[in-house]
Amino acid sequence: MVTLIDTLQKKPSELRHPEKQNRPESAVLKKPDWLRVKAPGSGQYNATKDIVRSKGLHTVCEEAACPNIGECWSQKHATLMIMGDTCTRACAFCNVKTGLPQPLDPEEPAKVGLAVAQMELNHVVITSVDRDDVSDGGAAHFAEVVRQIRIQAPNTTIEILTPDFLRKDGAAEVMIDATPDVFNHNLETVPRLYLKIRPGARYFHSLRLLQMVKERDPNQFTKSGIMVGLGETKEEVMQVMDDMRSAGVDFITIGQYLQPTRKHAAIDRFVTPEEFKAYEAIARAKGFLMVSSSPLTRSSHHAGDDFARLRAAREAQLSTRNGR
Numbered sequence: 001m002v003t004l005i006d007t008l009q010k011k012p013s014e015l016r017h018p019e020k021q022n023r024p025e026s027a028v029l030k031k032p033d034w035l036r037v038k039a040p041g042s043g044q045y046n047a048t049k050d051i052v053r054s055k056g057l058h059t060v061c062e063e064a065a066c067p068n069i070g071e072c073w074s075q076k077h078a079t080l081m082i083m084g085d086t087c088t089r090a091c092a093f094c095n096v097k098t099g100l101p102q103p104l105d106p107e108e109p110a111k112v113g114l115a116v117a118q119m120e121l122n123h124v125v126i127t128s129v130d131r132d133d134v135s136d137g138g139a140a141h142f143a144e145v146v147r148q149i150r151i152q153a154p155n156t157t158i159e160i161l162t163p164d165f166l167r168k169d170g171a172a173e174v175m176i177d178a179t180p181d182v183f184n185h186n187l188e189t190v191p192r193l194y195l196k197i198r199p200g201a202r203y204f205h206s207l208r209l210l211q212m213v214k215e216r217d218p219n220q221f222t223k224s225g226i227m228v229g230l231g232e233t234k235e236e237v238m239q240v241m242d243d244m245r246s247a248g249v250d251f252i253t254i255g256q257y258l259q260p261t262r263k264h265a266a267i268d269r270f271v272t273p274e275e276f277k278a279y280e281a282i283a284r285a286k287g288f289l290m291v292s293s294s295p296l297t298r299s300s301h302h303a304g305d306d307f308a309r310l311r312a313a314r315e316a317q318l319s320t321r322n323g324r
Contacts, residue, residue: 016097017263019090026266028259034273035256035295058085079125079161079300080112082145083138087129089200093188093227095260096129104134104141113148116156123304124149125184127161130200137163139171143178157181157307159223161299164206172209176216182251182307183213184223186299187244190236197230197265207247214248221289221310225253225299228279231268237279241286251290251310254279255297271295289313 015021058081086101087094105111116124126145131138142162149158159182165171176183191203213222224244228237237254244252254276259267273295280293290310292302 016095017090017261019098020261020263023263025262026259026264028262029267029270031258032270035258035270058082079127079303080115081127081129082108082112083128083131083141085129088132089130091188091200092197092265093230093257093260095264101129101131101133104131104138109141109144109148110152112145113152116149117153121153121156121304123157123159123307124153125159125161125300125303127300128163130163132166132200135168136171136174137165137168139165139168139174143174146178146180157304159184159300159303159307161185162209164201164209166200166202166205172212173216176213176220179217180220182221182223182303182310183210184225184251184299185209186225186253187240189226189230190232190240192236193230193232207243210244210249211247221251221307221314222247222249223251223253223290223299224249225255225297227255227257228271229257229267229269230265238282241283241288245286245288250288250314251306252283252288252292253297253299254283254291254293256295289317 081096083104084101085097086099087096088098088101090098112126126142126149128138128142134141142160146158146160149156158180160175160178160180161184162175164185165175185206187203187206188201189197194201194203210222210224213220226237226240241252256271257265257267259265276293276295276297280291283291283293290306290313292306
């Protein structure tokens with residue numbers, strides 16, 4: 001669903017994306033059949049929603065208008081978004097609100113830990129907005145969230161989907177030392193499109209962040225994803241795969257970019273399911289332990305099941321190397 005920005009009825013301070021108001025509106029392409037999903041509304045969906053609301057938490061499922069929210073929340077899967085609902089970046093693809101965030105909530109880590117315990121999650125994904133306004137980018141706060149989940153839900157495996165912590169010396173080390181089970185940071189797109197799609201980030205800094213995880217803690221699984229349908233070429237996608245493998249990334253996700261509003265980056269085209277299958281075959285041939293490549297693939301979609309398969313794939317790989 002496309003959300004149209006109404007500039008006549010809202011003040012600039014009330015707009016979700018005030019920085020995009022002077023951009024020309026782009027045509028919204030009609031979704032093909034393979035991108036249509038059911039509207040949410042099951043009993044378990046509402047139960048998940050109630051827990052999130054009662055704890056005053058945010059989820060990227062809602063803030064980023066994820067098309068899989070109905071399926072995931074119905075299965076008690078929610079990707080919690082910490083450090084507020086307002087991002088200091090203004091990426092051209094993202095639906096998360098932009099602006100000056102509120103101060104970090106010191107009670108949030110404990111609230112997240114309790115929510116994870118109450119939802120009885122086997123696997124949880126924690127992500128956040130970018131907090132360029134904070135000296136360490138929010139790394140210490142993020143790490144405390146991981147610690148609280150370990151305390152309150154010790155049987156839950158933890159996946160973090162982090163910002164890039166650009167120009168935040170020491171922040172990456174704090175996050176790595178929090179010892180999540182999966183360290184995820186998305187490259188999002190090919191290097192050529194960064195200035196247009198992800199202007200506040202730097203491709204090789206993000207790649208280096210993923211490489212640092214493996215250097216500092218080889219046992220942590222690393223994961224990264226890209227969107228397609230933004231104007232990239234097949235050759236560029238294959239080069240990103242090679243770059244990820246050079247950085248030791250274990251798990252790649254590839255999904256279709258969906259335009260949140262007419263003011264966001266336009267969709268260049270809808271990539272077909274057959275093309276996603278081809279990308280999956282190529283990625284597996286390049287040595288990734290896990291590949292998720294489909295029109296509706298998102299970073300945290302089926303994350304719990306994927307983590308189990310990821311762990312099994314590593315064990316199988318080690319057994320093969322040891323000649324078992």
